[in-house]
Amino acid sequence: MAENKLINACKAVVIGGSAGSIEVLLKLLPALSSPLSLVIMIVLHRKNSTDSSLADLLSSRTTIRVQEVEDKDPVVPGTIYLAPADYHLLIEKDEVFSLDDSEKVNYSRPSLDVTFESAADVYGSSLVGILLSGANADGTAGLNLIKARGGVLIAQKPETAQAAFMPQHAIQNAPIDRVLDVEEMAVFINSLSRVN
Amino acid sequence: MIEEADIDLVLNDLFEVYGYDFTNYARASLKRRISRLFLLDKFPSFAEFRYRLKSDPGYLKRVIEGLTVTVTEMFRDPLFYKALRTEIIPTLAAKPFIRIWHAGCSTGEEVFSMAIVLKEANLLHKSLLYATDLNPQVLEKARRGVFPLVQMKQYSENYIESGGKNDFSAYYTAQYGQVKFDESLAEKMIFSTHNLVSDRSFNEFDLILCRNVLIYFDKQLQERTLNLFDESIGTLGYLALGSKETLNFSSIKAKYRQLNKEKIWRKIS
Known part of the structure; x- marks a missing residue:
């Protein structure tokens, strides 16, 4: 497939989103083929709450294991990880997660930029960064860092996003490789998972 | 962009000069903290950041405050x-x-x-x-x-x-x-x-x-x-x-x- 030329051996996909992103994930997750050979990390802006109902909700849409991250959990391929509310999500060089409750970035904790940057440090050119619907500018700076380390950038087609600002902002300010709707995103991720 | 080797140098300075040992802090977060401080204080180069840290004990206070996260609240959770x-x-x-x-x-x-x-x-x-x-x-x-x-x-x-x-x-x-x-x-x-x-x-x-x-x-x-x-x-x-x-x-x-x-x-x- 043409998409595969973008990236040789993808190890991780990091997906960031804000307003309107949960709906996207509820469509995307059921369309992903199982088993998954790579790891997917999801960072969403959400209300500060300690309940884990979002992980349960996402989990109900796929047979792939969905897990909300706890500190120092190892990154296991074939898993979809969700950043917990009110913590930044970071990845260490030895592929364990670290959480961080320092000040908000772009008015957000978790911040998409923080996780994108950290993932870029660890996965370099084996990383795909995907930015979904949202109403602020978080994510764009992080996508630029993913690109600087050789990774691949995807933005949701703004006309399919409930809040077009965030993907639009990224398309204007970062070298996005593909602009995709949700169905195309699923096909793309499945193709990455297959090549491995 | 700050590289791993720069982080090691700063951690070494903090330990050698002041006795603070941050070497077993989670590295990803520490790197963020150091980068943030370096940008906030507008150093022209990383070498100048290190020089300031080593030569100015007053600046150490700011570094310790910058590297450690002090976020807390009453009746949190x-x-x-x-x-x-x-x-x-x-x-x-x-x-x-x-x-x-x-x-x-x-x-x-x-x-x-x-x-x-x-x-x-x-x-x-x-x-x-x-x-x-x-x-x-x-x-x-x-x-x-x-x-x-x-x-x-x-x-x-x-x-x-x-x-x-x-x-x-x-x-x-x-x-x-x-x-x-x-x-x-x-x-x-x-x-x-x-x-x-x-x-x-x-x-x-x-x-x-x-x-x-x-x-x-x-x-x-x-x-x-x-x-x-x-x-x-x-x-x-x-x-x-x-x-x-x-x-x-x-x-x-x-x-x-x-x-x-x-x-x-x-x-x-």
Whole structure:
């Protein structure tokens, strides 16, 4: 497939989103083929709450294991990880997660930029960064860092996003490789998972 | 962009010149903290940042403050405090004396929250609250018991959600945008510097709280710290961690039983 030329051996996909992103994930997750050979990390802006109902909700849409991250959990391929509310999500060089409750970035904790940057440090050119619907500018700076380390950038087609600002902002300010709707995103991720 | 090798150099400087050992802090977060400080203080080069740090002990204060995360609030995670009130504190009530350690207490919001919980259980008079941090500046703030007025609305909501029955504002007096908490709450508090990286156990406690501190450590330092806590907790004492922290990766796990879905463990052997 043409998409595969973008990236040789993808190890991780990091997906960031804000307003309107949960709906996207509820469509995307059921369309992903199982088993998954790579790891997917999801960072969403959400209300500060300690309940884990979002992980349960996402989990109900796929047979792939969905897990909300706890500190120092190892990154296991074939898993979809969700950043917990009110913590930044970071990845260490030895592929364990670290959480961080320092000040908000772009008015957000978790911040998409923080996780994108950290993932870029660890996965370099084996990383795909995907930015979904949202109403602020978080994510764009992080996508630029993913690109600087050789990774691949995807933005949701703004006309399919409930809040077009965030993907639009990224398309204007970062070298996005593909602009995709949700169905195309699923096909793309499945193709990455297959090549491995 | 700051590289790994730069981080190593700064950590080495901090240890060689000042004796602060950050080498087993979680690296991804530490890198963020150092990059942030470097950008905020607008150094033209990384070498100049290092030079300033090595040659200016006054700047060290800023670096320590910048590298350590001091975010905290009163009655943070109200349901945790509810569990303290209903499940933990009652089991300590019969003791002649209650010793509590807040490890990594930052600016003290959690210690004052605990004092309020103990006071409402009518146990504060026979309790001692040890509050430690590696950063002397935050301890100075904690000692004063003065916090910004703007946060009181949130804290009051947290307090009520935690099961507090009083008027929260009765615990402080407000003046010039700040509030000062009642002196009687602070009477049983002892503030002291203590570095979890290098210092040892100093007492035996009925309850140790160390919430959202271990997330900044790597697994090796987490293990050291948890062992230090284990040495400092009496049998049937408690250990409370942050909402996303766990004993699962530690060798002390077998000696503890997790109580409920809040992150509270009881030492059973």
